[in-house]
Amino acid sequence: MTQIQHSPEARTRPGAQLSVQIEDIEAAQELLADIIVRTPMEHSRALGRLVDATVHLKAENLQRAGSFKVRGAYVRMARLSEEEKARGVVAASAGNHAQGVALAAKKLGITAKIYMPHGVALPKLAATRDHGAEVILHGSNVDEALAEAQRHSDETGSVFIHPFNNTDVVAGQGTIGLEILEQQPEVDTVIMGIGGGGLLAGSAVAIKQQAARLGREVKIIGVQAENAAAYPPSLAADALVPIKGVRTIADGIAVGRPGEIPFEIIKDLVDEVVTVSEDAIARALIFLLERSKMVVEPAGAVPVAALMEGKLSDLGIRPKNVVAVLSGGNIDPMLMLRVIQHGLSAANRFLTVKMMLKDLPGELATISQIIADADANVTGVDHSRIGGALSMGEVSIVINMETKGAEHSEKVLNRLRAQGYEPMVPQH
CATH class of the missing domain: 3.40.50.1100 (Rossmann fold)
Structure with a gap:
């Protein structure tokens, strides 16, 4: 990552020449004292087992208005x-x-x-x-x-009122960083999502400068959706690089150009920026629903997606105490439904198969019995006798079913193949 070179005097604390300092964030914290909720820090044993570390979730999805903003x-x-x-x-x-x-x-x-x-x-x-x-x-x-x-x-x-490219806004968002250190003093790695960069920039100032006061070091990791990742090319070029075609389920971080003020802070203080796929975000959202009982929007789930995808180990980071920031919980129920279906499919827990059958009585009942014997649950059937690829006497059938994971899905497919059928699995 590109780093700004400072004079020896400026190195007394991280980011000493930047536009936002820890004193600004401390003043913002006083201003917000009676306005915001001090959101809880939830321990996630399930995530901890995945990354072999203690993991806490900063539940900013429970903030007033549903996010850190x-x-x-x-x-x-x-x-x-x-x-x-x-x-x-x-x-x-x-x-x-x-x-x-x-x-x-x-x-x-x-x-x-x-x-x-x-x-x-x-x-x-x-x-x-x-x-x-x-x-x-x-x-x-x-x-x-x-x-x-x-x-x-x-x-x-x-x-x-710009959403991220303003020093007061960055200072306000950075109050999350102060809370993280107050609630989890032993944290050594903080991971959070990035859109324009205000949250990451402010939190990086708060955490890095406060940790320096205490003689400690805390790594800061930013996460972007692959389809809305303007920071990696901008950091590589040491300049703001806008991207086109931003399209992601994580609408809260769907920003095509970093903010100038956050960018200068992030390139100086943030240790790494990684990206995660849409499938990974969907899986993380389901994981949070099932294992942490948390309703989190896709943008708020990206740090969990990064942990589940092993991004820290890919970077050679072996943390002991991790805090992942769940930055928001404002999700449209219809989007949640689609994300859940997509996430279950990505996790091989929702299997869709397409087959050609003979147009004979009892064929569908036979297929259903094979699936039932394999302990899968059919949730939907689409049956058609008309189509360019169909011959006389053929039927096209699409079956949606719930399974228990990749191994179970393969068991269902093998049962169908053993009975002479040729199930095809459409790409999700």
């Missing part, structure tokens, strides 16, 4: 002058920052206009409106909504 939004807006507050604020977000700004505006008595992309999750849209903000749908992604919000600010004088 209210921390930075409130700090930024509370520090506006009375004249700026009177002009109102404008922001753009796929949901979490929108809710954070709307809640902060309500607390501070400021009018707020929020631009959200078309297709935003309905619960996030409804929650933002419920806090009293005016919501305008614009563009197909966060970057387009951001551009429109900035245009509105330029034209009207409303104060633009």
